Amino acid sequence: xxxxxxxxxxxxxxxxxxxxxxxxxxxxxxxxxxxxxxxxxxxxxxxxxxxxxxxxxxxxxxxxxxxxxxxxxxxxxxxxxxxxxxxxxxxxxxxxxxxxxxxxxxxxxxxx
Amino acid sequence: xxxxxxxxxxxxxxxxxxxxxxxxxxxxxxxxxxxxxxxxxxxxxxxxxxxxxxxxxxxxxxxxxxxxxxxxxxxxxxxxxxxxxxxxxxxxxxxxxxxxxxxxxxxx
Numbered sequence: 001x002x003x004x005x006x007x008x009x010x011x012x013x014x015x016x017x018x019x020x021x022x023x024x025x026x027x028x029x030x031x032x033x034x035x036x037x038x039x040x041x042x043x044x045x046x047x048x049x050x051x052x053x054x055x056x057x058x059x060x061x062x063x064x065x066x067x068x069x070x071x072x073x074x075x076x077x078x079x080x081x082x083x084x085x086x087x088x089x090x091x092x093x094x095x096x097x098x099x100x101x102x103x104x105x106x107x108x109x110x111x112x
Numbered sequence: 113x114x115x116x117x118x119x120x121x122x123x124x125x126x127x128x129x130x131x132x133x134x135x136x137x138x139x140x141x142x143x144x145x146x147x148x149x150x151x152x153x154x155x156x157x158x159x160x161x162x163x164x165x166x167x168x169x170x171x172x173x174x175x176x177x178x179x180x181x182x183x184x185x186x187x188x189x190x191x192x193x194x195x196x197x198x199x200x201x202x203x204x205x206x207x208x209x210x211x212x213x214x215x216x217x218x219x220x
Contacts (some may be wrong), residue, residue: 002156033207043198043210056207070154088153098143103155 003027004104006091012110018079021107025093027074031055032074033101034066038087049074050097081111084099114139114201116211124217125189133184133214135199143202144175146184149213150195158184158197190220 003026013019025032034046045058049068060066063081068074078085088108092101115138125131135144135210144156159173161182166173170189173180186193196215200208 039193042212043200045207045209048207056205058207090155092155098202099199100157100160101145102157103147108152108153108156 002102002104004091004093004102006104006107007090008107009051010108010110012112013081014112015081015083017081017111018077019081019088019109021054021076021078021109022035023076023091023093023104025091029093029095029102030072031094031097031099032072033070033092034060034074034076035092036087037090037106040062043090046076055097058079059098062068078109085109086111114203114206114209115143116199116201116209118197118199118211118214120214121212122215122217124163124219127189127191127218129189129218129220130185130187131189131216133186133197133216135182135184135201135211137180137182137201139203140177140180141201141203143178143208144182145200145208146173146182148193148195149198150192155198171194186216191218191220194218202209 005024030051038069046060066076088106091104117136147211163177163181198213200210
């Protein structure tokens, strides 16, 4: 158990819908990262927050947004879902930027 | 951006065998991590190793930053070592870039 929690574990929804994925980092970790893992794209960095502020953005679609709350948990919002958004979404956390990253169990999103 | 190449892409081992996984990268890095993704999808951090050598049980890793490669050694492999091994790199405070991974299957 990495100490990073993610909910829900599985999510099945329809095209055009909106979903919210939630992540709680390890106690004491200030940095939260979101990744998308799909068969064709591999593990792709989406976005990073550090102590409530956005620090880095990767290949995150405009339909996706995220935030980190004062208690340091983070949410990833995916809207206008398409079939191609089906993937495993991971959250990871670390104390600071260049520290060891610990991954949560992931949320498997299926868009039908 | 940083390019990451892992080899071999696939590896099949008999239980008890040793193996070496390689990660080559294109630029200088100050953040290099190895991960294991088990068959259930969980990603586990194995090493944070931007340079030097570290050991953890049957696993060890060496990074030679000046020559832009890192090696992960697995000794006396067990079936529980099966899964995909990723190296991931970053430079400065940039996000980690993941390689495509080496898929390891250990057969009893």
